[in-house]
Amino acid sequence: MSPALRERLVAVAVRVAGVSTIAFILVIFFFLIQQGLPALVEVPLSDLLARRWYPIEGVFGLLPLVLGSLLVTLGATVIAVPLGLLTAVYIAEVAPRPVREVLKPFIEVLAGLPSVMLGFLGIVALAPELYHRLNLSTGLTAFTGALLLGWIAIPTIVSVAEDALDAVPRAYRDGALALGANHWQTIWRVTLPAARGGVLTAVMLGIGRAFGETMAVMMVTGNAAVMPLGLGSLFQPVRTMTATIAAEMGEVAGGSLHYHVLFLVGILLFLISLAVNLVGASVVFRARTRAERILS
Amino acid sequence: MRRAAPLLPISLTAFVVLFAFGCTPDSSPGAAPPERAIVNKGSDTMVNLALAWAEAYQQVEPAVDVSVTGGGSGTGIAALINGTVDLANASRQIKPEEIEEARGNGIEPVEIVVARDAIAVIVHRDNPVDHLTLEQLSVIYSGAINNWAEVGGADRTIVRLSRETNSGTHVYFLEEVLRLGDPDNRTLFATDTLLLPSSEGIAAEIAYNENAIGYDGLGYVTDDMKVIAVGQDAAGPFFLPSVETVNRGVYPIARDLYIYSPGEPSSQARDYLAWILGPLGQELVASLGFVPLEPTS
Numbered sequence: 047m048s049p050a051l052r053e054r055l056v057a058v059a060v061r062v063a064g065v066s067t068i069a070f071i072l073v074i075f076f077f078l079i080q081q082g083l084p085a086l087v088e089v090p091l092s093d094l095l096a097r098r099w100y101p102i103e104g105v106f107g108l109l110p111l112v113l114g115s116l117l118v119t120l121g122a123t124v125i126a127v128p129l130g131l132l133t134a135v136y137i138a139e140v141a142p143r144p145v146r147e148v149l150k151p152f153i154e155v156l157a158g159l160p161s162v163m164l165g166f167l168g169i170v171a172l173a174p175e176l177y178h179r180l181n182l183s184t185g186l187t188a189f190t191g192a193l194l195l196g197w198i199a200i201p202t203i204v205s206v207a208e209d210a211l212d213a214v215p216r217a218y219r220d221g222a223l224a225l226g227a228n229h230w231q232t233i234w235r236v237t238l239p240a241a242r243g244g245v246l247t248a249v250m251l252g253i254g255r256a257f258g259e260t261m262a263v264m265m266v267t268g269n270a271a272v273m274p275l276g277l278g279s280l281f282q283p284v285r286t287m288t289a290t291i292a293a294e295m296g297e298v299a300g301g302s303l304h305y306h307v308l309f310l311v312g313i314l315l316f317l318i319s320l321a322v323n324l325v326g327a328s329v330v331f332r333a334r335t336r337a338e339r340i341l342s
Numbered sequence: 343m344r345r346a347a348p349l350l351p352i353s354l355t356a357f358v359v360l361f362a363f364g365c366t367p368d369s370s371p372g373a374a375p376p377e378r379a380i381v382n383k384g385s386d387t388m389v390n391l392a393l394a395w396a397e398a399y400q401q402v403e404p405a406v407d408v409s410v411t412g413g414g415s416g417t418g419i420a421a422l423i424n425g426t427v428d429l430a431n432a433s434r435q436i437k438p439e440e441i442e443e444a445r446g447n448g449i450e451p452v453e454i455v456v457a458r459d460a461i462a463v464i465v466h467r468d469n470p471v472d473h474l475t476l477e478q479l480s481v482i483y484s485g486a487i488n489n490w491a492e493v494g495g496a497d498r499t500i501v502r503l504s505r506e507t508n509s510g511t512h513v514y515f516l517e518e519v520l521r522l523g524d525p526d527n528r529t530l531f532a533t534d535t536l537l538l539p540s541s542e543g544i545a546a547e548i549a550y551n552e553n554a555i556g557y558d559g560l561g562y563v564t565d566d567m568k569v570i571a572v573g574q575d576a577a578g579p580f581f582l583p584s585v586e587t588v589n590r591g592v593y594p595i596a597r598d599l600y601i602y603s604p605g606e607p608s609s610q611a612r613d614y615l616a617w618i619l620g621p622l623g624q625e626l627v628a629s630l631g632f633v634p635l636e637p638t639s
Contacts, residue, residue, distance in 0.1 A: 100507070102507045102508075103528075169543065170546060173550075174551075177551060183501050183553050184536065184551055184553065185547075185550070186538075268538075269506070270537060271533060271537075272533050272534050283534065283536050293508065293537070293539055294508055296508065297413075297414045297416055297417065297508035299416070
């Protein structure tokens with residue numbers, strides 16, 4: 047095989063791989079649209095914006111589901127982002143080498159834990175504990191879900207953020223230290239801002255992981271489709287969009303109204319994660335241009 | 343036929359492919375099923391029972407293989423309509439529109455009652471309440487009352503637990519308890535009712551939560567929960583669910599479990615059903631916590 051031919055083959059293979067990935071996403075998207083849009087025609091918009099979800103009687107208010115997902119994800123973000131970033135900073139910048147070499151792979155193993163196992167832990171240990179400690183009426187609440195989701199998102203955040211911090215050139219730190227900055231000032235003012243793009247990617251991936259998580263959430267949030275209004279609802283049961291699809295898709299008759307509405311919920315999930323990613327990407331992009339300006 | 347294909351056609355090609363795919367397995371509903379294999383599918387309530395029957399029947403009739411899957415009563419009946427099962431398990435009676443649909447496919451469903459099931463109302467073992475009327479259960483679950491003190495218990499919030507909406511048990515409880523069997527009653531579960539995806543979820547919550555009230559099949563009741571005696575009205579009498587009270591017809595929340603056959607069962611399916619209704623099959627019903635039919639011998 048001549049080198050030129052090999053070159054062409056590799057180029058074709060790479061192109062096919064790239065194009066097929068995009069094609070798969072497009073196919074999924076069109077399928078979602080095709081199965082979900084009929085719901086917008088069949089169910090009046092005012093019904094979709096109602097505050098009650100009881101599909102077996104044809105009551106399809108999506109608001110409690112959307113707000114439920116947002117509440118649980120927000121709770122998980124508040125828990126996971128600071129903890130995850132601090133852990134990443136500790137591993138990348140503070141921990142001595144041997145500690146680091148143990149911690150990093152350990153956290154990556156945690157990232158691979160099946161969520162159903164965490165959900166089970168949530169049911170048998172976390173929920174009863176919260177019920178007794180916080181004197182709640184039930185342990186199956188949005189907060190329980192947020193704690194578990196935070197736990198699920200932290201390894202992702204730590205792993206990606208640590209890689210980003212690790213990639214910051216040694217010269218940056220040496221320069222800061224040489225200018226008289228102490229260790230903390232170097233981390234906070236130099237290393238973290240330099241790794242900003244990667245750190246934001248880590249946060250976005252973590253939020254995405256929490257938002258899309260299904261099994262653990264379905265097991266511990268109680269799945270009651272109440273409208274979560276106010277902070278108090280953090281300690282009440284909620285029903286998320288993902289849990290709704292997982293719980294109901296198995297039994298629904300193909301082509302029925304309920305079936306189309308579940309696909310509409312899928313479209314909403316898709317759009318919300320897309321929005322989160324776009325916001326993240328634009329922030330990263332802005333950060334990069336500023337860094338380039340400083341360096342030039 | 344459209345029901346057999348779960349997807350709307352994207353294009354004519356896709357339609358043809360799906361149509362062919364959806365129809366191949368049931369193009370010959372009248373033909374005999376493959377020799378010595380009985381395909382059995384349906385109710386999740388009944389799946390453990392169906393598995394136990396299939397396993398025990400293997401000892402009796404080693405040549406006949408019964409393959410059992412769950413998925414829910416609706417799933418089983420849908421498969422019956424599409425002609426892809428020999429026997430469909432259902433924890434509810436087939437609906438008139440489902441019979442119509444089956445007839446449209448040239449299938450006449452045959453109904454056999456194979457066991458009975460009672461729904462037990464359960465609370466935390468330290469809950470002082472030990473009996474409730476159907477009416478009280480209805481107001482508790484519809485959210486009209488929210489404190490145990492209103493039904494003679496401690497001053498505690500009531501936390502309502504239910505199975506998910508896709509469970510046959512959920513629908514049965516809605517119709518027979520919340521709506522008290524009245525088809526014109528449109529009462530719904532209170533919005534804050536916890537919908538748990540499994541019997542294990544309900545058992546785990548009842549085990550620690552003194553506020554909780556739940557319901558589930560009698561077969562799922564364990565020793566660490568308290569079963570409530572249920573009565574028609576406040577004057578009583580109140581009955582705990584048991585084989586005896588269900589067969590006497592006095593326990594108010596009990597139902598029949600069915601197996602449906604597409605048309606008259608084949609000879610091997612008929613033998614299997616006869617064995618299920620016989621003493622050995624009914625012994626298994628009892629051992630799994632369901633209620634056996636009146637002794638036939």
